Amino acid sequence: NAGVTQTPKFQVLKTGQSMTLQCAQDMNHNSMYWYRQDPGMGLRLIYYSASEGTTDKGEVPNGYNVSRLNKREFSLRLESAAPSQTSVYFCASSEGGAAYEQYFGPGTRLTVT
Amino acid sequence: DAKTTQPPSMDCAEGRAANLPCNHSTISGNEYVYWYRQIHSQGPQYIIHGLKNNETNEMASLIITEDRKSSTLILPHATLRDTAVYYCIVRDDKIIFGKGTRLHILP
Numbered sequence: 001n002a003g004v005t006q007t008p009k010f011q012v013l014k015t016g017q018s019m020t021l022q023c024a025q026d027m028n029h030n031s032m033y034w035y036r037q038d039p040g041m042g043l044r045l046i047y048y049s050a051s052e053g054t055t056d057k058g059e060v061p062n063g064y065n066v067s068r069l070n071k072r073e074f075s076l077r078l079e080s081a082a083p084s085q086t087s088v089y090f091c092a093s094s095e096g097g098a099a100y101e102q103y104f105g106p107g108t109r110l111t112v113t
Numbered sequence: 114d115a116k117t118t119q120p121p122s123m124d125c126a127e128g129r130a131a132n133l134p135c136n137h138s139t140i141s142g143n144e145y146v147y148w149y150r151q152i153h154s155q156g157p158q159y160i161i162h163g164l165k166n167n168e169t170n171e172m173a174s175l176i177i178t179e180d181r182k183s184s185t186l187i188l189p190h191a192t193l194r195d196t197a198v199y200y201c202i203v204r205d206d207k208i209i210f211g212k213g214t215r216l217h218i219l220p
Contacts, residue, residue: 004156033208042200042210043157058207090156098145098204099164104156 001026004105006091012111013081021076021108023091029103030096032074034058034066036087037107043090049074050096081112116140116203122215131188133214135201138182145204146177148186150197151213157200160186191218 007022025032030051035043035058045058049068063085065077074093078085088109092102118136125131137146145164149157161168161175163184168175174187188195200213 035210037154042212045207045209048207059209088154092156092208098143101147101159101162102157102208103159106156107154109154 003027004091004093004103006089006105006108008108009106010109012113013078014113015082017081018077018079019081020078021089021091021110022073023075023105024073025091025093025103026072027093027103028071029093030071031094032068033092033094033102034064034074034076035090035092036060036085037090038087046076046089081110083112086110086112116144116209117201117211119199119201119211119214121212122217124217124219125188125191126219127192128190131186131191131195131216131218133186133188133199133201133216134183135185136183137201137203140181140203141205143205146175146181146184147202147204147208148173148175149200149202149210150195151200152194152197157210160199162204191216193218193220 004025033048034046037043047066049055052071088107091105094100094102147162148160151157163175176185196218198213
């Protein structure tokens, strides 16, 4: 099993450009999550999907949209990138609910100039 | 906001037990205590979790006080590869990360 995969690994955008970060998991997990991590900081939850067909806002949703395409895939879209969105983005998945651990992907390093 | 308080950094000698404390005085009855670690800029790695009882796995032990207001993660024989940021998290459904404890293993 590949676990949680993310593409791309690195990306540089100009202010105002748009892009979609892709995440896929092969563990048949119900829940998926998007986090961002700024330098020297802990992870902050952007959006999550408790199950296929549902999405909810996390701590820092402004400037982002998400799509739970199917049970395996959960994408994060930046419609108009800003320098403040320069960060490392992590996707995670879990069975769902507090009793189950989350598994994290390797991250996407995004720079907005 | 994170519901936990951890020291920002700790040192431990290689080969000794590393004991990482965490306070979670506002924990509610259905919330689990989770520990993750992050090595360099990799994705966080799950270590262990528990609800009321102490737990042990191949990586670590988790000691939760009887009132559940604090816990301790124990790495029994720390190695240089255990150098990382360790996050203690109180979780109902979502995970909210705090700033964690940066653990330095000293050779």
